[in-house]
Amino acid sequence: MTDAPTRIQVAGSAGTAPYEVLVGSQLLGELPGLIGTAAQRVAVLHPEALAETGEVLRADLAAQGYEAIAIQLPNAEEAKTVEVAAYCWKALGQTNFTRTDVIVGVGGGATTDVAGFVAATWLRGVRWIAVPTTVLGMVDAAVGGKTGINTAEGKNLVGAFHPPAGVLCDLAALESLPVHDYVSGLAEIIKAGFIADPAILDLIEADPEAARTPRGPHTSELIERAIKVKADVVSSDLKESGLREILNYGHTLAHAIEKNERYNWRHGAAVAVGMVFAAELGRIAGRLDDATADRHRAILESVGLPVTYRGDQWPKLVETMKVDKKSRGDRLRFIVLDGLAKPTVLEAPDPAMLLAAHAEIAA
DSSP states (O other), X not given: OOOOOEEEEEOOOTTOOOEEEEEESSOGGGHHHHHOSSOOEEEEEEEGGGHHHHHHHHHHHHHTTOEEEEEEEOSGGGGOSHHHHHHHHHHHHHTTOOTTOEEEEEESHHHHHHHHHHHHHGGGOOEEEEEEOSHHIIIIITSSSEEEEEETTEEEXXXXXXXXXXXXXXXXXXXXXXXXXXXXXXXXXXXXXXXXXXXXXXXXXXXXXXXXXXXXXXXXXXXHHHHHHHHHHHHXXXXXXXXXXXXXXXXXXXHHHHHHTTTOSOHHHHHHHHHHHHHHHHHHTTOSOHHHHHHHHHXXXXXXXXXXXXXXXXXXXXXXXXXXXXXXXXXXXXXXESSTTOEEEEESOOHHHHHHHHHHHBO
């Protein structure tokens, strides 16, 4: 007998329905209840790396009476293209997928981003369920309704706000995650600690080595706390008109690094560098105290995340940041901290301040 899962509510807003994020083990039995009886067909979108999982899920749903198909996507960020989305649309069209049918996205953050985007665009919106299998997917990508794909010009520039009908975070899936992928997801957990819930930082600092593995004593608590931070924010601001911007802490520079590295850097690694940059920017702007700024570098290094980036790339990074979704016109906007768990917007900072902050992360 397994423990009952933790259920985290995400309120509906802007005409969307509320939903639950379930965190626990052996959660796939919850899937039919989320799919519901109105659906006749279910499409399971999964990455190539999870072909076996995708097929098990498809067969299980077929055995329960659904017309279930599996659609295999490329691994990681390679899935987030318009060509892959078009391939999914074609598969849905060929199987007569209707507005009452349901998409299930099982995989990491890139997979759930694509699954949500395909669900948002097929017939102008069908229901979908996220089954994230990575730390990053559980605490970030699958919660909040932001879906999207990349273009040559940048990351997630094409997308839609389309919340899922439910999210199943099965912690057993993390057992087989490579350590680098697991640690990458810690960056988003640490971000939640700095912007809203400092208890997260205390738990990691008490035993950084244990935080690096799913077998650590605080794994479920860290994941649940990070999800609650995101759920609280997106419940009050689905479409990033205000409060939700705080979730972009560290992300303005991170997205530029990812594009510059042709998406070969893990998202969490880029976010780690981006947070150190944002902390230095906050310090230089006179917003953030030295102890909290220094704490960024210490905690990120303690779990094995990078805190520097190639210094000669700054001109390219600045140009990329200007087309970031968070910019207004060509005015750069950064989330910085006024103190621990006190995020705020710094708009159009002086280029000299940006350069000084960059010098602190330049390798």
